[in-house]
Amino acid sequence: MSLLLKTHYELAKSSLRQNRTRSFLTCLGIGIGVASIILILSLMGSISSLISSQVSQMGSDLIVVRPSSTRSTVDSVVNELTSSTQYLKSNLTLKDVSLIEKLNNVSSVAPLAVSVNSLQGDDFVPSATIVGTNANFLKIQNLTLKSGTFLREDAKTNTAVIGAGLANDLYGTDEPIGKSLTLLGSRFIIVGVLSKVDDPINFNNLDLDSSLFVSAKVLNQIDNSLQIQQINVRATNTDGIEDTVNLIRETLIASKAGDTNFSVLYGEEITHPAGTLFSIISGTLAIVAGVSLIVGGIGVMNIMLVSVSERTHEIGVRKAVGASFSNIFLQFLFEALILTLTGGFFGLALAYVLAFLISLVTPFAPYISWEILAVSFLTSFADGLIFGLYPAIKAAKKNPISSLKFWG
Amino acid sequence: MAEENEIIIKLESLTKRYGYGDAASYALKDFDLTVKRGEFIMIMGPSGCGKTTLLNIIGLLDAPTSGVYLLNNEPASRISARRQARLRSKKIGFIFQNFNLIPDLPIIENVALPLVYSGYHKTRRLIRASEVLDRFNLKEKEYYMPFQLSGGQQQRAAIARAIVSGPEIILADEPTGNLDSHSSSLVMEELKRIHSEGNTIIMVTHNPTLTKYATRVINMLDGAIDTDIKTVKDSDLPVPVASRKKKPQKSLKKQKKSKNKKKKGKK
Numbered sequence: 198m199s200l201l202l203k204t205h206y207e208l209a210k211s212s213l214r215q216n217r218t219r220s221f222l223t224c225l226g227i228g229i230g231v232a233s234i235i236l237i238l239s240l241m242g243s244i245s246s247l248i249s250s251q252v253s254q255m256g257s258d259l260i261v262v263r264p265s266s267t268r269s270t271v272d273s274v275v276n277e278l279t280s281s282t283q284y285l286k287s288n289l290t291l292k293d294v295s296l297i298e299k300l301n302n303v304s305s306v307a308p309l310a311v312s313v314n315s316l317q318g319d320d321f322v323p324s325a326t327i328v329g330t331n332a333n334f335l336k337i338q339n340l341t342l343k344s345g346t347f348l349r350e351d352a353k354t355n356t357a358v359i360g361a362g363l364a365n366d367l368y369g370t371d372e373p374i375g376k377s378l379t380l381l382g383s384r385f386i387i388v389g390v391l392s393k394v395d396d397p398i399n400f401n402n403l404d405l406d407s408s409l410f411v412s413a414k415v416l417n418q419i420d421n422s423l424q425i426q427q428i429n430v431r432a433t434n435t436d437g438i439e440d441t442v443n444l445i446r447e448t449l450i451a452s453k454a455g456d457t458n459f460s461v462l463y464g465e466e467i468t469h470p471a472g473t474l475f476s477i478i479s480g481t482l483a484i485v486a487g488v489s490l491i492v493g494g495i496g497v498m499n500i501m502l503v504s505v506s507e508r509t510h511e512i513g514v515r516k517a518v519g520a521s522f523s524n525i526f527l528q529f530l531f532e533a534l535i536l537t538l539t540g541g542f543f544g545l546a547l548a549y550v551l552a553f554l555i556s557l558v559t560p561f562a563p564y565i566s567w568e569i570l571a572v573s574f575l576t577s578f579a580d581g582l583i584f585g586l587y588p589a590i591k592a593a594k595k596n597p598i599s600s601l602k603f604w605g
Numbered sequence: 606m607a608e609e610n611e612i613i614i615k616l617e618s619l620t621k622r623y624g625y626g627d628a629a630s631y632a633l634k635d636f637d638l639t640v641k642r643g644e645f646i647m648i649m650g651p652s653g654c655g656k657t658t659l660l661n662i663i664g665l666l667d668a669p670t671s672g673v674y675l676l677n678n679e680p681a682s683r684i685s686a687r688r689q690a691r692l693r694s695k696k697i698g699f700i701f702q703n704f705n706l707i708p709d710l711p712i713i714e715n716v717a718l719p720l721v722y723s724g725y726h727k728t729r730r731l732i733r734a735s736e737v738l739d740r741f742n743l744k745e746k747e748y749y750m751p752f753q754l755s756g757g758q759q760q761r762a763a764i765a766r767a768i769v770s771g772p773e774i775i776l777a778d779e780p781t782g783n784l785d786s787h788s789s790s791l792v793m794e795e796l797k798r799i800h801s802e803g804n805t806i807i808m809v810t811h812n813p814t815l816t817k818y819a820t821r822v823i824n825m826l827d828g829a830i831d832t833d834i835k836t837v838k839d840s841d842l843p844v845p846v847a848s849r850k851k852k853p854q855k856s857l858k859k860q861k862k863s864k865n866k867k868k869k870g871k872k
């Protein structure tokens with residue numbers, strides 16, 4: 198059997214070599230399809246490894262509480278990320294923060310109450326991200342200050358810490374300590390500036406660099422529509438973290454009289470919903486790329502049909518000297534498979550060249566995994582099989598006598 | 606009297622019809638024929654009388670509309686398509702008027718083609734093809750492409766292809782039809798040699814001077830046998846090379862006197 202396969206492989210190879218240009222163009226079609234799928238998978242892999250590296254950077258002792266317990270459906274993810282109504286839906290409160298603080302194995306807790314408002318400093322910024330939190334935020338986020346101090350629980354006045362980017366917009370300088378600003382009619386004094394942070398994707402879904410940080414308690418007094426979107430918790434001990442997660446969940450359910458409309462996450466789960474969204478986007482793109490693979494496959498079928506009809510006489514001769522149905526069938530199927538597998542191989546190479554170029558201008562490094570290699574092999578193999586089938590059957594079914602008369 | 610060669614082909618009221626009803630026409634009509642191993646049969650007859658159809662059916666490329674075809678005592682209709690293909694590669698060799706070499710393959714690969722389908726490794730295929738080409742004085746042309754050869758050389762290569770797997774039956778459809786007389790006689794000498802080695806040959810020709818090579822001459826008319834003349838006694842037919850050790854070698858002298866008319870003789 199293996200001898201027969203080898204023979205068919207040789208036959209197919211030699212006939213492809215006779216039509217170099219045509220074979221090359223057909224390969225190119227498949228290559229582009231495979232390349233786009235691989236590129237998307239590579240980007241997707243790169244993004245999700247970026248996200249999880251950020252989580253691991255945040256440490257394995259991090260627990261996050263978010264409103265809304267549904268996490269698995271596409272709808273909920275899209276809702277969470279796109280609709281502002283989630284701000285209104287949140288059932289987390291500052292009381293929850295103090296409840297969690299008292300629990301066993303909890304080292305520090307910081308709420309995250311995000312809203313968008315206009316700010317008046319030296320200049321006017323019509324919409325800035327305002328983060329209501331507490332003194333623990335800096336430590337929990339592993340952030341550092343460029344200058345000044347962070348928010349303090351015992352502050353006598355309204356204080357604020359500012360991201361370097363926003364400082365430039367409001368004051369034209371990244372050293373605005375002591376300057377004041379007006380938020381919702383209240384005056385705040387800048388006491389600290391965050392060091393520049395360069396991670397566009399993080400588990401808070403926040404651009405910290407262009408945010409203003411104030412005390413959640415203070416913010417709650419001046420903005421009564423304020424909602425807490427997230428509570429970040431650091432555990433003292435990583436080992437018992439699952440118990441801690443359960444403890445937080447039970448405590449909150451008890452305090453909310455059975456309302457379970459929130460989720461307590463740790464580890465990989467935290468990358469959600471960003472990770473899930475990227476999966477959805479990538480999946481959609483992969484389907485689009487799949488269409489190009491189908492187009493490539495139709496190209497293969499077209500070329501194979503041309504080849505079959507051009508070689509009708511050859512098929513007649515081969516049958517006359519002993520080729521069976523399956524001999525001819527396999528010869529042409531192998532041709533299609535060689536075309537698509539070669540195309541797939543070049544597509545893979547092309548994808549990584551592109552992925553490398555993309556990595557030069559974005560934070561997304563080329564991402565290679567066995568799954569991706571398997572996908573590129575399997576898609577090109579399936580392409581050859583599906584679109585080579587009909588031409589191969591057509592060739593194998595040809596009547597030897599009339600085929601021999603074909604230009605014979 | 607020595608024992609006679611066995612029957613290799615037997616056709617019984619073989620009919621090939623094209624079309625139906627009023628439009629029906631018969632390429633072969635109630636055709637009977639018995640062929641013994643070692644016969645060299647020449648089939649003659651006007652164009653359209655069914656000679657090619659007959660060879661195609663004997664060569665398992667075509668199936669009769671009705672009638673029985675026994676190949677080595679086995680009804681051909683009961684042989685699966687797959688085994689028919691294998692028989693074509695191993696037991697039957699075709700030679701065509703227009704050579705039917707594959708133009709994209711070098712001569713040696715054309716000659717090796719039947720071996721592809723009888724399961725030889727590539728190197729063994731090429732070695733065997735090269736040996737056969739050597740016999741046909743074409744060894745130095747083995748890596749030429751078909752178009753680089755003369756018609757006579759192409760036909761000799763095609764004959765090499767027909768015998769490369771050592772078939773029992775050679776079917777030749779006007780093999781000299783496209784050749785000049787010099788090339789024709791070279792080709793006929795090859796066929797004569799193949800025949801003397803005990804092979805069975807059925808050849809269609811329009812050239813009456815070639816009948817001197819035959820052991821039997823059949824004239825066809827309208828899909829049936831018109832005259833059937835044996836010029837060599839069945840007992841004097843050559844035996845296959847492989848079984849010669851068992852039988853004493855027969856003289857190949859033609860016994861012209863033993864004409865043996867079957868059916869109605871027109872003369």
Ligand SMILES: Nc1ncnc2c1ncn2[C@@H]1O[C@H](COP(=O)(O)OP(=O)(O)O)[C@@H](O)[C@H]1O
Nearest residue numbers: 623624631632651652653654655656657658659
């Ligand atoms: N595929 C076909 N369809 C219809 N008629 C055919 C076909 N093939 C052969 N014939 C007819 O069958 C008859 C015998 O053809 P053929 O065997 O080629 O004759 P020969 O080889 O003796 O010239 C002819 O009349 C021819 O027209």
Ligand SMILES: [Mg+2]
Nearest residue numbers: 656657658778
């Ligand atoms: Mg004919």
